[in-house]
Amino acid sequence: MMYVVGVDLGGRRLPRGCGADGEVLFSEQIPTLNRDGGDAILRATAALVGRLMRRAAGAGIDVVRVGVGSAGVIDAVNGEVVSATDAILGWAGTGLTAGLAQLLGLPRGSVSAVNDVHAHALGEAWRGAAAGSSSSLMVAFGTGVGGSFVLDGAPVLGHHYVGGHVGHFASPYAYHEGKALPCVCGGSGHVEAIASGPAIHESFVRFGGSPRSRTLVRCLPWCTTEIVPIRPTVRPPSKPSGRRGCCGQAIGGLVNILDPETVVVSGVWRMREIFGGNPWNVPCARSSWPRLPTFPCFARR
Numbered sequence: 001m002m003y004v005v006g007v008d009l010g011g012r013r014l015p016r017g018c019g020a021d022g023e024v025l026f027s028e029q030i031p032t033l034n035r036d037g038g039d040a041i042l043r044a045t046a047a048l049v050g051r052l053m054r055r056a057a058g059a060g061i062d063v064v065r066v067g068v069g070s071a072g073v074i075d076a077v078n079g080e081v082v083s084a085t086d087a088i089l090g091w092a093g094t095g096l097t098a099g100l101a102q103l104l105g106l107p108r109g110s111v112s113a114v115n116d117v118h119a120h121a122l123g124e125a126w127r128g129a130a131a132g133s134s135s136s137l138m139v140a141f142g143t144g145v146g147g148s149f150v151l152d153g154a155p156v157l158g159h160h161y162v163g164g165h166v167g168h169f170a171s172p173y174a175y176h177e178g179k180a181l182p183c184v185c186g187g188s189g190h191v192e193a194i195a196s197g198p199a200i201h202e203s204f205v206r207f208g209g210s211p212r213s214r215t216l217v218r219c220l221p222w223c224t225t226e227i228v229p230i231r232p233t234v235r236p237p238s239k240p241s242g243r244r245g246c247c248g249q250a251i252g253g254l255v256n257i258l259d260p261e262t263v264v265v266s267g268v269w270r271m272r273e274i275f276g277g278n279p280w281n282v283p284c285a286r287s288s289w290p291r292l293p294t295f296p297c298f299a300r301r
C-alpha cells in the first residue's frame with residue numbers, strides 16, 4: 001500500500017490529509033497565510049505536512065509522496081505557480097514542488113502539484129461522482145467559476161495549464177442594460193461575471209438589495225455537489241433567469257464540444273432553493289445539441 005499526503009491549498013484555508021487508496025487517515029487544517037507571500041505559505045505547508053508525516057510514522061505508516069492541489073495556474077510539469085490572483089498575494093512565481101521537497105528533505109520527484117480544480121475533478125473521476133466514467137466534465141461554482149475535463153483518468157491541463165477556465169467563457173447572460181458585466185480577469189461578459197458568489201451578490205445589490213444584507217449570502221453554501229439528469233426534450237421557459245441560464249448555457253455549450261460521459265456540478269449554492277426546481281436543466285438543454293440522447297449526467301451526494 002502506498003501512502004501519500006494530499007494538500008488542498010486554497011485562498012483562505014489549507015486543509016491536508018494523509019491517506020491511501022482514497023481513504024483519509026489523518027487530517028489537519030490551517031489558514032493559508034494568503035497575505036504573507038509564497039515563502040511563508042511554503043514554510044507553513046511544509047511544517048504541517050511534516051507533522052502529518054510524523055503522525056503517520058508513529059502509526060507505522062511510511063508516506064512516500066506529497067500531492068498538492070493549489071489555487072492559481074500551476075505548471076504541473078515543473079511544479080511552479082505560473083500566475084495567481086490577489087486571493088493569495090505573492091504566490092505567482094513560487095517554485096512549489098521544489099520548495100516543498102527541499103523543506104521536507106524529500107526527493108524532488110516525490111512532490112507533485114496541479115491546479116486545485118483539476119485536482120478536484122481528478123478526485124471526482126477517481127472516487128467521486130464520476131467514478132467509472134471514461135470521460136467527465138466537472139464545473140465548480142463558488143467564489144470563482146472553474147472546471148476541468150478528465151479523459152481516461154487524467155485532467156486535460158491545456159498547453160499553458162489554463163485548460164478548464166469555464167469562468168472566462170463568454171456568456172450572453174453576463175450583460176446588464178446592454179453592457180457587458182466586468183469580470184475579475186479584466187475582461188467582461190464572462191460566466192464568472194454573473195455566476196460566481198460575489199457576482200450574485202453584486203447582482204442582488206444592483207437590483208436593489210442592501211450591500212449589508214445577509215439574506216442572499218446565507219443562501220450560498222460552497223460545498224454541495226449535485227447531479228441531475230439532462231433532459232433535452234424539456235420545453236424551455238420564455239425567459240430563463242440570468243444566473244441559472246448562464247450556468248446551464250455554459251455547461252450545455254461545453255457538453256457540445258467535449259461530449260463527456262458524466263458532468264459533475266459542484267458548489268452550486270442551493271440554487272434549487274433560490275430559484276426552485278432544477279436550475280440547469282432547461283438552459284442546459286437549450287444549449288445542448290438537440291439530438292443528444294438523455295444521459296444521467298448529474299447526481300446529488
Ligand SMILES: [Zn+2]
Binds near residue numbers: 185186187
Ligand atoms: Zn473573465
